Structures are given as C-alpha cells and as structure tokens.
Amino acid sequence: MQTLNRLSINQGTIRSWNIIELLDACVGEQIPFVSLWRDKIAEIGIHETVHHLRESGIRVSSVCRGGFFPATRAAQQRESYEENCRAVDEAAAVGAEVLVLVCGGIVGRDIDRSRAMVSEGIAHLLPYAEEAGVKLGIEPLHPMFAADRSVIVSLSEANGIVETLKSENLGVVIDVYHVWWDPTVRSEIARASGHIFGFHVNDWIVPVPDILNGRGIMGDGFIQIEHLRELVTKAGYIGPIEVEIFNEELWRMPGSKLLQLIKERFLASV
C-alpha cells in the first residue's frame, strides 16, 4: 500500500512554479520532499532557498544536476569541474540526499573516449563531494540520449563506475523511464544494492510526443512501475520517490491541479 510518505515532487514536473510556490503547495498537501533544479535555485538565490526550506520543513530529495563531464579542451574540463563544484555546494547547502549526475554526451565523435572522460570526471569530482558530505548519484539515461546528454545509458555502466571508484559518496539514481526496457534491469538493480541514492517515476507513453519532453504520468504507459519499485525496495532503497515528468501538455495544466493528479497517480500506480 503506497502512501505519500516517500513522495517527492521534482521541480521539472511543475515547471511553472518557482521554489516558494512549490514549497507552499507541498506544505498544503503534506508532501514531504521536493527535488530542486539549479536554475530555479538561481532565480531566488541559495540563501532564500535555504530559508524557505527551513520554514516549510520540506526536505530535498535531490538537486538537478551536475555532470556533463566529456570535454575536448582542458579549459572546458576545468569549467565543467568548477560548475560541478558549485552544484555540490548547493546540494550541501539545501541538505539534498543526492546530487544527480547527468553525465554528458559524445565529444570528438568518440563514444568510448567520452565514456572514459565520464569516469575520469567523476573520479576528479569525488573528493570535493566527500569533503562537502554530498552524495553523487549517476543517473543512466535512456539510450536515445547517448549522443547529446549521457553516454552512460545503462544501469550496468553506472554500477561499473561505482564499483570501480568505491566511495560511500558515489551511487546511482534509477529513473524508470531510462531503464525499464533493459532486459538486465532486474539483476542490475540487485547489483546496485547499497548504492541506490534515488528512484524516479513517470511513464513511457506511445506514441512518444517528444523525445525530450514526452514522458507520461504514472499509469498512462507501458512501464511496470510497481514491479520496479519492489525490486528497488528489495535492493534496500527506502528513500524518497521522485515524480519527474517532462511533458508539454502537463506543463500547461494549472500547478495545483497537476499536483492533485500526481498524488492520485502516485497512490494508484507506484
């Protein structure tokens, strides 16, 4: 029986709201967690963000996002590192459970080299995150984002990086949209046991309305969400469950109406 105890609203789902509006609504609806995007934090500033979080009592399941490690030139690599350090600082300031890493796409038309750059970039960032007490969560993306967003497209690769770099502060974030199709998803979730730092829900609808912003709400599509949630729970993850949906049609709904729909579907289909 699902309750709202673990529900987190990813800010990308109700994009029309700023952080203050989101927190007010979650207080009203007794939703315990939010996930914050860095551009939304920038809108009101980190001090205001921290202040409103404290007042609301709402906790932060994750900050979106760090990553984008592959870079062809040293200057770009340095910039990426510095940007990621700022993301770590923000995650620490808001007390986020995890900083989500979207690892970045292909540079120099070389997917193998780009994959290696991701591992190197995470290894480089890790000591800074450890120092700050921030957990980094590698989120494998769907293979359709391999070229431009994340060369890490399977839980298997993400698990591999975590096992190689071995740190209490490094784990994976599992989003059903990105991994549901994978015939190895069952064994890879089990393999991730002990380093699952986040779990995201939404649905795969057909026809896909848009490659980036065409996710569906839970229950409308083909993903066996409850089954995946059980596997993740069996692997020991009991933290917040984020609803993360990018969908032009849902974005046009009034925020409060969308929030009601999310609550209903979370209770019925997660």
Place this chain on the structure above:
Amino acid sequence: MQTLNRLSINQGTIRSWNIIELLDACVGEQIPFVSLWRDKIAEIGIHETVHHLRESGIRVSSVCRGGFFPATRAAQQRESYEENCRAVDEAAAVGAEVLVLVCGGIVGRDIDRSRAMVSEGIAHLLPYAEEAGVKLGIEPLHPMFAADRSVIVSLSEANGIVETLKSENLGVVIDVYHVWWDPTVRSEIARASGHIFGFHVNDWIVPVPDILNGRGIMGDGFIQIEHLRELVTKAGYIGPIEVEIFNEELWRMPGSKLLQLIKERFLASV
C-alpha cells in the same frame, strides 16, 4: 576502401519509387542489391516483382518484414503466423538473402511475457522457413521502440534467441541505428559471428527530428559506422550492406538525386 559492390538500397529510403523505378535506377547506377518492402511488392504483385528482378539482374538483400509475434489471443497468434508464412513465401520467391524480423511490442502490459512470445513465435515459424529455404534475421530495435515495435532491443537478446533455437536458418540483422549506443556492441557482434544475416547503415542525428522517421544519412551524425562495419566484417559478414534511412526531409528529394547522395556517402562514410 569502400566500393559499391556490397551496396543495397532499402526501399524505405527512397519511398517515392515503386519497385520498377527502383530497379531501373539501380541498373543505371550499377548498384547490385535492393531490399524490398512487402507493401511495395503487393503494389505490383509478386509475379511482376520476380519478373522485373530477373530482367534487371539485381539481387534482393532482404525482404521487410516479418515478425510482430506477441499477441494476447489465439486468433491473433494464428493470424500473425499466417502472415509470417506469406512473408516467408515472398522472401523465397524473390530469392532474398534474409527475411527481416521486427519482433513486435508489448501486449498485456507485460514485457517479459511479450519477450517469451517472441521466442515462441520464432520457434513456431522456423520449420516453415527451413522448408522454404529462407533465412530469418532477428533485428533488435533501439530501446525507444520497446513498447510498440520490438521488445527485442539489444543484440544480446537476439543472439540469445539464436543460440537457443539453433538453426542454420536463424540469425541476426544488425542495424547501426539500433545498436550503436550499446556498451556491449563489440562483444555482441563477435558473439554473432556465423549468424549475421544482414548489416544496415544510416546515422544518428541530433536533435532527432522524429522518433520513427528521423534517421540521418551516413556521415551526418554520431555513429562510428566504419568501426562497426569493421567489427561486422571481422565477425565474418561479407554480404550486402543496406542503406536504410527513414527521413521526411530525404523523402522530399527527387529519387535520383537522393540515390547520388547515398552513393557518395556510402563510399565516404561506410
């Protein structure tokens, strides 16, 4: 050094032409192979198709397509079987090197059961294909087609089915668009050695203009086509290489101009 000796034009690439127009153009350009779609065969009939093929001297690399095995009701399963038998007959009649299998999407919201139905469906069809002397080629599709077109989304799964069912008439068709992102693609191509029945080329362009009809022409995107071609060659495949591109923009070009472009890009980027 690439030549045109292995070039095959998949009819879906130059959709405006019927079979007769396609064959005439290939004769004129000394292109040795075509891949035929069943709806185009139906347009002029199988006898006309065979007649024009013989006159032209052009060979058929593949017939598109059989498959779509998952079905919830027995009547649907029977229909699917009968339709697949007709596809086998057509592949035999035109002397195709392979009948491509697009395995079908999810039924009953159960991806595991749907995957099992694919294996069962292929096992059921195989004796008929063996009798007819037709090779069946399982084409794993990109994971973004898992829900509605093929629950078989990795070369690993396709290889697994081939190894289980063990027949000279069962193998895989490797399309770079569907497998390029896979971190295990190298080892899976090696594993497919001896049962690779086809190789398709095109490119992954960004942004993807359309989920179904948004493929790019070779050289315009992110796929390391030459590298994959080398791997497939090393695995022993020396048959035709099909250019299969579904792209609204290319379809608007005059066929003969598009054919020139394909030839150029095939020589430069495959």
